[in-house]
Amino acid sequence: MNKTINLKNEIRIIEDFPKKGVSFKDVTTILKNPKALKYTIKEMSDYIEDKKVDVIVGPEARGFLFGVPIAHKLDLGFIPVRKLGKLPFKTHNIDYDLEYGTDKLEVHIDGIQKGQRVAIVDDLLATGGTALATSRLMEKVGGEVACLNFVIELTELEGRKKLKKYDIQSLVNYKV
Numbered sequence: 001m002n003k004t005i006n007l008k009n010e011i012r013i014i015e016d017f018p019k020k021g022v023s024f025k026d027v028t029t030i031l032k033n034p035k036a037l038k039y040t041i042k043e044m045s046d047y048i049e050d051k052k053v054d055v056i057v058g059p060e061a062r063g064f065l066f067g068v069p070i071a072h073k074l075d076l077g078f079i080p081v082r083k084l085g086k087l088p089f090k091t092h093n094i095d096y097d098l099e100y101g102t103d104k105l106e107v108h109i110d111g112i113q114k115g116q117r118v119a120i121v122d123d124l125l126a127t128g129g130t131a132l133a134t135s136r137l138m139e140k141v142g143g144e145v146a147c148l149n150f151v152i153e154l155t156e157l158e159g160r161k162k163l164k165k166y167d168i169q170s171l172v173n174y175k176v
């Protein structure tokens with residue numbers, strides 16, 4: 001049954017959101033469709049299962065939506081990476097580039113144990129800034145990035161160029 005799904009048909013495109021010129025890929029239409037959701041979680045979990053991963057990591061906010069069910073399916077824990085000031089306990093942080101200026105991503109100091117292999121899960125790879133910062137944060141705290149897993153990749157934004165040293169999975173590609 002899973003094999004009959006064409007995931008692209010389950011992603012809603014909204015032009016000019018959140019600003020003119022952006023073709024927004026809306027994954028809420030995957031989340032509300034049980035077959036599409038099951039297919040997505042299975043495909044990503046199957047990939048991660050072979051990589052000897054100890055923990056699933058997901059950047060705020062849409063990384064949580066896919067990261068937690070994948071962690072549950074693989075009997076692993078989930079560690080959130082959040083924007084500055086959102087995590088309640090002590091944190092390690094890293095700077096990352098935004099369109100204008102920089103921001104910080106944080107993880108709890110007891111989130112990742114030294115030597116743990118992590119899979120970083122997010123809904124979408126665009127410029128790769130979020131994935132690169134999350135990967136560097138994992139390495140800074142002693143983790144090893146086993147793979148990066150995305151539902152969607154926007155190929156013309158060339159996120160992969162920033163992430164050459166990592167093993168990357170994406171289920172669906174668009175140019176932008």
Ligand SMILES: O=P(O)(O)OC[C@H]1O[C@H](OP(=O)(O)OP(=O)(O)O)[C@H](O)[C@@H]1O
Nearest residue numbers: 060061062122124125126127128129130
């Ligand atoms: O490859 P990049 O250029 O870094 O873009 C991809 C990131 O952008 C989106 O998150 P966003 O920062 O909009 O946060 P949100 O999930 O909290 O809306 C998306 O969910 C990825 O995390």
Ligand SMILES: Nc1ncnc2[nH]cnc12
Nearest residue numbers: 023024025026124126176
């Ligand atoms: N085009 C896009 N659609 C959805 N999320 C995004 N994050 C960065 N670019 C995006």
